[in-house]
Amino acid sequence: MKLDMKRTILAIDSEVHMLKLLEQVIEEGSSYRIKTTHNALEVPEILSREAFSVIITEIEMPGFSGIDILKKIHDEERAEEVIILTAFTSLEYALEAFKYGASDFIAKPVEKKRLVNSVNRAMKRYEDKMLAQLTDN
Amino acid sequence: MDKTENYKFDSGENSNSDLQTIQKNFALFLGLLEQNNNVLGIMGDMEEKSQGEYLFDIHYIRECLTEIRNGIIQIINKMVALGGPEYESLRVRFNEIDSVLETVLPGQQTIKKDSLTVSFDRLNRNRAYSVGSKNAQLGEMKSRLNMPVPEGFAITARAYQHFVDANDLQARISRRIDSLDIKSYDDLVRIGGEIREMINASPIPLDLVSSILQSYRELIMRTSHGMISMRSSAIGEDTLFSFAGQYASYLNVREEDLIDKYREILASKFTPQAIYYFLSHSLSEAELAMSVGCVSMIDAKASGVVYSRDPIDPKDDSIIVNSIFGLGKYLVNGSLTPDEFRLSRDEGKILYSRIAKKPVRLINLHDGGTIEEAIPEEEQREPSIGEKHLQELREYALQLEQHYRMPQDIEWAIDNKDKLFLLQSRPLQIIRLKSDAVQLDTAHKKKIVIGRTTVCPGAGAGPVYHVSSFNDLPNVPEGAVLITHHPFPGLITIMSKVSAIVSRIGGLASHMATIAREYHVPTISGVPEYKMLKSGHIVTVDATEKTIYAGKHEDIVKARKPEYDLFEDSGIHRVLDRVLDLVTPLRLLHPAEDDFLPENCISFHDITRFAHQKSMEEMFRRSQEMESKEWLGYKLKSDLPVDISIIYLDRGLSDDVKEKYITEKDIEATPMRNFWAGIKAEGWPVKSPLPVFTRGLGTGLTLKTTNDYSEFSFAVLGREYMMLSLRMGYHFVTVEAMRTDEMGNNYIHMQYKDGGATLDRRIRRIELLKNILSHIGFSQQKKGDFLNAGVSYQDKKEIDEKLFLLGRLTMKTKQLDMALSNDAVAEWYTRDFIKKLGLE
Numbered sequence: 001m002k003l004d005m006k007r008t009i010l011a012i013d014s015e016v017h018m019l020k021l022l023e024q025v026i027e028e029g030s031s032y033r034i035k036t037t038h039n040a041l042e043v044p045e046i047l048s049r050e051a052f053s054v055i056i057t058e059i060e061m062p063g064f065s066g067i068d069i070l071k072k073i074h075d076e077e078r079a080e081e082v083i084i085l086t087a088f089t090s091l092e093y094a095l096e097a098f099k100y101g102a103s104d105f106i107a108k109p110v111e112k113k114r115l116v117n118s119v120n121r122a123m124k125r126y127e128d129k130m131l132a133q134l135t136d137n
Numbered sequence: 138m139d140k141t142e143n144y145k146f147d148s149g150e151n152s153n154s155d156l157q158t159i160q161k162n163f164a165l166f167l168g169l170l171e172q173n174n175n176v177l178g179i180m181g182d183m184e185e186k187s188q189g190e191y192l193f194d195i196h197y198i199r200e201c202l203t204e205i206r207n208g209i210i211q212i213i214n215k216m217v218a219l220g221g222p223e224y225e226s227l228r229v230r231f232n233e234i235d236s237v238l239e240t241v242l243p244g245q246q247t248i249k250k251d252s253l254t255v256s257f258d259r260l261n262r263n264r265a266y267s268v269g270s271k272n273a274q275l276g277e278m279k280s281r282l283n284m285p286v287p288e289g290f291a292i293t294a295r296a297y298q299h300f301v302d303a304n305d306l307q308a309r310i311s312r313r314i315d316s317l318d319i320k321s322y323d324d325l326v327r328i329g330g331e332i333r334e335m336i337n338a339s340p341i342p343l344d345l346v347s348s349i350l351q352s353y354r355e356l357i358m359r360t361s362h363g364m365i366s367m368r369s370s371a372i373g374e375d376t377l378f379s380f381a382g383q384y385a386s387y388l389n390v391r392e393e394d395l396i397d398k399y400r401e402i403l404a405s406k407f408t409p410q411a412i413y414y415f416l417s418h419s420l421s422e423a424e425l426a427m428s429v430g431c432v433s434m435i436d437a438k439a440s441g442v443v444y445s446r447d448p449i450d451p452k453d454d455s456i457i458v459n460s461i462f463g464l465g466k467y468l469v470n471g472s473l474t475p476d477e478f479r480l481s482r483d484e485g486k487i488l489y490s491r492i493a494k495k496p497v498r499l500i501n502l503h504d505g506g507t508i509e510e511a512i513p514e515e516e517q518r519e520p521s522i523g524e525k526h527l528q529e530l531r532e533y534a535l536q537l538e539q540h541y542r543m544p545q546d547i548e549w550a551i552d553n554k555d556k557l558f559l560l561q562s563r564p565l566q567i568i569r570l571k572s573d574a575v576q577l578d579t580a581h582k583k584k585i586v587i588g589r590t591t592v593c594p595g596a597g598a599g600p601v602y603h604v605s606s607f608n609d610l611p612n613v614p615e616g617a618v619l620i621t622h623h624p625f626p627g628l629i630t631i632m633s634k635v636s637a638i639v640s641r642i643g644g645l646a647s648h649m650a651t652i653a654r655e656y657h658v659p660t661i662s663g664v665p666e667y668k669m670l671k672s673g674h675i676v677t678v679d680a681t682e683k684t685i686y687a688g689k690h691e692d693i694v695k696a697r698k699p700e701y702d703l704f705e706d707s708g709i710h711r712v713l714d715r716v717l718d719l720v721t722p723l724r725l726l727h728p729a730e731d732d733f734l735p736e737n738c739i740s741f742h743d744i745t746r747f748a749h750q751k752s753m754e755e756m757f758r759r760s761q762e763m764e765s766k767e768w769l770g771y772k773l774k775s776d777l778p779v780d781i782s783i784i785y786l787d788r789g790l791s792d793d794v795k796e797k798y799i800t801e802k803d804i805e806a807t808p809m810r811n812f813w814a815g816i817k818a819e820g821w822p823v824k825s826p827l828p829v830f831t832r833g834l835g836t837g838l839t840l841k842t843t844n845d846y847s848e849f850s851f852a853v854l855g856r857e858y859m860m861l862s863l864r865m866g867y868h869f870v871t872v873e874a875m876r877t878d879e880m881g882n883n884y885i886h887m888q889y890k891d892g893g894a895t896l897d898r899r900i901r902r903i904e905l906l907k908n909i910l911s912h913i914g915f916s917q918q919k920k921g922d923f924l925n926a927g928v929s930y931q932d933k934k935e936i937d938e939k940l941f942l943l944g945r946l947t948m949k950t951k952q953l954d955m956a957l958s959n960d961a962v963a964e965w966y967t968r969d970f971i972k973k974l975g976l977e
Contacts, residue, residue, distance in 0.1 A: 016416070017709035018194045025192060039318075087196035109186050109193030 007123055009034040010050075012043055012057040012069065013085075018108075022056060022085075022115075029116040032123065040064035044072065052080050053126045054103075054119055059086040059093055067093070070100040079129055081122035085110065159784060162219060162756050163853060167860075169215040169752050170871070173745050174888050174925065176208035180721050180742060181921030184896060187713050198242065198713055205720065206235065209741055216748045220755040224748075226735040231744055234719055237263060241715045253296040253345050254352040257289045267293050269370030269428040274562050282540060284533060285558050287433040288359050290352045294372050294426035296345050297403060304339035310407075317412070322611045325409035325630060332407040341396050349395060349431075356433060364389050364434035364501060369402050372426045384411060384427070388464060389434055391505035402429050410629040435558050436501055437550035439521040440465030441475060442646035444565055445534040446544040448654060449594050449645075451567045455479040455488055456531050459646040460522040462512060463498025465548055465560070471624035471643035471650075473497070474663060476521050477590075482535065485528050492520050522551070529557050537562050546651070566654050568594060577696050582677075583687040585670065588639065589663025591680050592650045596697035597636030597659045598677040598689040601670045604628075618678055620670050624649030624662075632656040637678035639685065641667045659697070661685070723891070728754075753851055753862065757782055773852070774798040777821050779863065782851045786858065808859035808874040809852055811937045815944020865951050867893030868902075872943055876936045883936050884929035887915075887943060894954040896922060901957035902950060905967045909946065912976045913939060942974060949973075 009032050011022045019036040026034040032053075037046065040061040055073070059066035070082050081103040086093065089107040097105050103122040106115065179201050186193050209231055216224045251267045260268060260276020268276070268291035279286040301307050310332055317324045357363040369384030385405035387398045405411065406427050441460035447453040459468060459475040467473040479489040494517050497509050530549060537545045546565040551557050602617035604610060607627040613619065619635045621628070623642045629652050638653060643662040653660040659680035670676060670685065677690040681697045724739045725732075728750045738744045773781040783799060801817070804810045853860040860873045874885040889906060892899040899922035907919050910926050917926035928939065949970055957963045971977055 013194070015194050015709075017712075018192070021192050021709065085192075087194055087200075109191045109197050111191050113190070115192060 006053075007032045007127075008050075008052045009054045009056060009119065010043075010046065010052040010080075011036045012038075012040055012055070012061070012066070014038055014040065014058065014061040018058070025112045025115060026119070029112065030119065032119070040066075040069070043069055047072070047078070051078070054122045055080045055082045056085050056119070057082065059084060059097075060088050067096055067100070070097060070102055074100045079126060081126045083118055083122055085115070160786060163784075163786065165215050165219045166752050166756050169212055169219070169748065172208045172211045172215070173749050174871075176205050176212070176741070176745050177888075177890050177923045178918065178920045178925060179205050179208070181890075181919075181923030183713065183717060184721060184921035185900070187710065187717055188896075188900075189710075193709070193713075195242075195709065195712065198709075198716055202238070202242070202716065202720075205741055209744055212745060212748045216752055216755075219752055224735075224751070227738075227744060227748065230735050230738045231741075233263065234738070234741060234744075236266070238716065238719050239266060241719065242712065249295070251293045251295040253293060253299065253348040255291050255293060256352070256355070257286065257291070260291065266372060267291075267295065267428070268430075269294070269372050270563065271368065271370035271561055272428055272430045273370075275430065275432070275560075278537070278559060278562060282536065284536075285556065287435055287558050287560070288356055289365070289430055289432035290356055291370065292345075292349060292352075292399060292429040292431065294428045296348070297427045299342055299345055300339070300400075300403065303342045306335065306339060309335060314412070314416075317416075322409070322630060325412055329407045329409045329412050333404040336404040336407070337400060339400075341400060346396055349399065350392075353392060353395060353431065356431065360433045362434070362436075363392065364436070364505075365431050366390065366434050367395070367398050367402060368430045368432065369405065370428045370430045371406065372428060384408075388466065388499075388507045389501045389505055390431075394505065395431075399429055403427050408626075410627055413630045432560070434501060435550040435552045435560070437464050438462065438553050440548070440550040441468055441522065443530045443534045443547045443549060444544070444646065445538040445547070446565065446567065447479075448544075448546075448565055449568050449591055451544070454482050456482055456534050457645065458522065458527055458530055459644050460520075461498065462495055462516075462521045463500050463510070464507060465550060466507075467497070467499050468644070468646065469548070469648050470626070471640070471647040471662075474642040475644045475646065477644065478522070478527055480527060480531050482531070485531050487524075487527070490520070492518055494518055495521065526551055526557050533559060546646070566651065568654055568657075577693060579684075579686070579693070582690060582693075585676060585685045585687050586664055586666040588661035588683040588685070590643075590645055590661065591683055592638075592643070592645055592660035592662050593653045593658055594681040594697065595637075595657065595659035596677060596679045596681065596694045598675065598691070598694055599636040601672055601674050601676055602635075603670075603672055618670075618676055620667050622667070624653075628652075629656075632658055637661075637680060639664050639667055639670065639678060641665065757784070757851070771797055771799045773804075774800045777816070779850055779865075781861075781863075784851070784853050785855065786853060787855045804854075806852075806854035806856055806859050808857070808876045808936065808940055809854055809861065811940040812859065812861060812872060812874070812944040815941040815946075816948055817944075818941070819945045819948035821948070863947065865947065867891060867952065868899075868950075868954070870947055872940070872947075874936060874940055876933055876940075878933070880930055880932050883931050883933070884927065885915075885931075885936060885939055885943070886927045887924075889924040889926075890922060892922060892954040893952065894957070898954045898957045901960065901963040902954040905953075905957070905963050905970070906946065906950060908967050909970055909974070909976065912971060913942060945974060946970070 009026060011019055011034060013019050013022070016038045019038060023034055023036060026032055037043065041063040043064055055069065057066040057069050066084055066086065073080050073082055082101070083104045083106065084097045084102050085106045085108060087108045094105045103125060104118045106118060183201050186197070213224070213227050213231060216227060249267055255268060257272070257276045257279050260273055261281055262273045262277040264276065265273035272291040275286050275289065278284040313328050313332055317328045353365070356365065366386065366388045367390050368386035371384060385402045387402070390398050439460055439462055441458060442465070444457040447455060447457055456479070458478040458480070460478070461468045461473050461475045468475050473495055474493040476493050477491045478487060480486065481488055495512060496517055498512055499507050500510050502508050534545060534547060537547060541564070544565040544567055545562050547559060548561040549557060549559050597618065599616040599618045600614065601620055602613055603620045604613065605622060606625070610627055610631055613631045613635065615634045616636050618637045618639065619631070620639050622640065624640050624647055626648070628638070628649055632652065633656060635658060638658055638660040640662045641664060643649065650660065659678055661678060661680050661683050674687070675689050677686045677688065677693050679686065679693050679697055686693070720741045722740045723742050723746060725737060725743045725746050727733065733747070735747060738747055771783045773783055801813060804813060850863045857877050858875055862871045863869060868889065868891045871888045872885065875883050877883060889903065892902060903919050903922050903924045906924055907917055910917055915926040915928045917924060931939070953966065957966070
């Protein structure tokens with residue numbers, strides 16, 4: 001059975017350079033659609049309007065952190081898989097990220113293959129989740 | 138950890154002050170070496186990241202730089218401790234390179250203390266952090282290159298800071314910028330307007346006013362007239378990003394208007410297009426302080442731009458000159474189509490010329506300002522520049538390209554006395570075209586119109602949308618093909634959403650053309666029938682072929698896609714490349730040459746290279762100066778063309794001072810004996826030396842024939858210890874080993890770095906080494922062309938075997954990088970070596 005799902009990614013990073021690179025990697029290495037924002041404060045509003053399959057986010061950003069985003073997804077029981085892609089790789093962050101169900105915790109710099117693999121895995125998990133929901137219903 | 142802890146010096150009965158000095162120096166040297174390896178590792182890592190396979194951010198670059206800086210400072214400290222105060226000059230050079238680095242890296246730039254105004258005579262490019270690149274380059278051209286540049290002075294970034302502080306503007310500006318949504322056109326206009334109003338309502342502090350007026354009066358004393366132009370020279374402008382034409386400039390400003398115009402230029406930092414530009418390049422406005430250049434006006438009879446290369450076809454061997462009558466403004470803002478000339482770089486032969494119809498020119502008014510003047514019909518098609526000046530421009534363009542080591546975009550003017558002046562020089566952005574042109578079937582596609590000039594190659598398709606002014610821009614739909622009579626500055630705000638641009642007039646050298654290339658928007662100019670393109674119709678613009686087709690043709694769009702290396706071309710990669718320019722190139726290659734001097738270090742790598750070399754020499758020189766007045770070092774006597782000096786750590790000088798040589802069979806240190814046996818087993822490669830590509834400073838590679846030199850190599854030995862540093866042709870290898878009865882004490886460390894071939898080949902050689910070493914149990918870190926490998930907890934026999942293998946491997950890989958043209962070749966060699974070394 002093949003699900004007809006839109007496979008979309010939301011990427012959040014306060015560095016616009018990083019978002020451009022992410023867009024290029026995703027567009028080049030996959031067929032997913034990607035949306036980006038450099039303003040983490042916008043994220044709650046974006047999420048209130050739209051659902052995504054995968055979210056890629058930095059942790060340290062002004063106003064609203066990647067951990068805040070994870071918590072939000074977690075607390076609201078949303079379906080998005082969250083990949084942390086960060087320059088700030090403390091153990092505390094990693095533990096907290098996994099506590100709130102991060103799909104992966106990746107340190108910058110990262111090889112683009114590695115990132116695409118991680119996104120593919122997260123996408124697969126997301127699809128399985130959707131499939132399971134469908135079967136349950 | 139201090140490596141010397143690994144070795145228990147067994148001075149025994151030979152203990153004396155000489156030996157203690159050797160041991161102390163050796164400890165310093167090892168410390169230096171460790172920092173050296175650390176720094177080289179980080180450089181290798183950065184080079185690897187620059188190759189395009191990685192995602193990284195600005196934090197990464199900053200962290201690497203911090204580590205490199207700290208490492209180099211320690212290296213210099215140790216160098217001074219080892220060799221004396223004359224090595225302080227290394228610190229001077231380090232600080233110079235570091236201050237340039239600071240201007241390359243966005244953010245964290247603090248405005249340095251400086252006077253409020255500075256005359257051009259006292260500027261050079263290292264002052265860019267204070268006066269902006271545009272002013273600094275003019276100073277450089279004037280004071281260092283003796284080029285004809287108008288007189289002038291800069292109002293510094295410090296002055297801007299003073300104005301902002303005096304009026305308490307920064308917090309208010311930042312608040313507004315932070316609240317702005319870059320994708321909202323209305324936001325850009327509204328918030329930009331608010332900030333400009335704020336600035337225009339703020340008084341210029343009195344001390345700044347008087348400083349500007351005084352500099353102005355000094356300037357007009359030096360020139361025959363009082364006409365000046367005022368031009369923005371933002372910090373960061375023209376370095377990583379062109380900012381072409383984003384900020385205001387005013388021509389022929391009168392004394393009484395100086396202060397108001399100055400303030401207006403400061404305010405122009407916040408036009409919608411300028412805000413869009415710096416935010417879309419992730420620059421924060423606070424880091425882009427504004428300096429202003431006040432330049433003596435040239436009463437120009439002709440002006441223009443010269444490109445030292447063709448920006449859309451850099452392989453083309455020509456220099457391009459664009460030229461119009463009167464002041465240059467009408468060329469760079471796209472109001473006029475210029476005359477175009479192409480000259481061969483070497484001989485200056487005119488390869489191509491096209492004289493455009495130039496109906497008007499802009500000229501100075503005597504009491505300030507400028508006016509447009511009609512050109513008599515019969516003169517409109519006259520060339521605006523003659524052969525003599527074309528040749529002069531060619532020479533300057535080549536000279537500037539060479540000086541800055543990159544293609545240049547230079548503005549110029551010729552005054553009424555026929556004298557040529559250069560007004561600006563900045564890096565020219567180059568687009569690489571796909572080398573394998575795809576054959577397209579265009580016979581069955583309907584051509585609508587044909588244009589004259591490819592401004593930016595590529596192709597784009599979408600609905601036609603006509604714009605004539607700033608007011609039309611908010612409604613430009615995503616993916617539109619934008620049609621305009623002439624390019625105008627506001628267009629930048631919609632660059633990222635249009636699929637192509639077509640203009641009636643304009644040339645290759647307008648500011649919009651620069652920006653279109655920067656944003657990769659396929660653009661054609663010189664399309665007289667642009668009105669035949671009807672609003673809403675779908676068209677495909679093939680900018681590469683200057684043709685516009687009806688309908689949407691994906692095949693064209695795909696085929697024409699220029700070969701932008703997505704990564705190398707993105708902003709952050711450019712930042713890294715510019716940083717690497719100051720970090721990794723090696724200029725100091727041959728210690729024997731006269732220019733092997735601290736002041737000739739052009740990069741951090743040069744500094745480490747210099748210190749590495751000199752620390753070795755110093756270690757031996759110091760020994761030499763000791764009581765015995767003789768070498769404590771011995772020379773290894775060998776039939777191989779390697780010059781190796783040896784110091785023993787656990788025995789003093791031989792009683793027989795004449796005995797300066799050690800033969801291979803007399804090497805007492807077992808680790809060295811085994812390694813050397815491996816070297817001898819392979820023997821020196823007999824084939825003739827390959828041509829060597831010296832590491833490129835710019836884009837190209839220069840072919841150089843090599844004499845197969847081997848420089849100062851050395852070994853520091855104990856009975857159970859060896860530290861061998863070999864420079865083999867173009868790479869160097871360091872092997873440190875301990876071999877005792879106690880397995881827990883034993884180890885081998887190996888570092889391998891550099892080479893004569895291009896980076897990709899050197900990286901392949903490192904990969905090959907890594908594969909082979911992993912066969913024999915080495916753990917390793919590879920960073921670009923730097924390999925750090927090690928193995929420990931081995932018994933004596935294992936250490937012996939491995940050292941023997943390393944010896945063989947060292948010879949086998951000598952100059953091998955030249956041969957590793959692709960991965961398949963590298964794999965073949967890997968398999969071959971594994972077989973030949975018996976490691977299968």
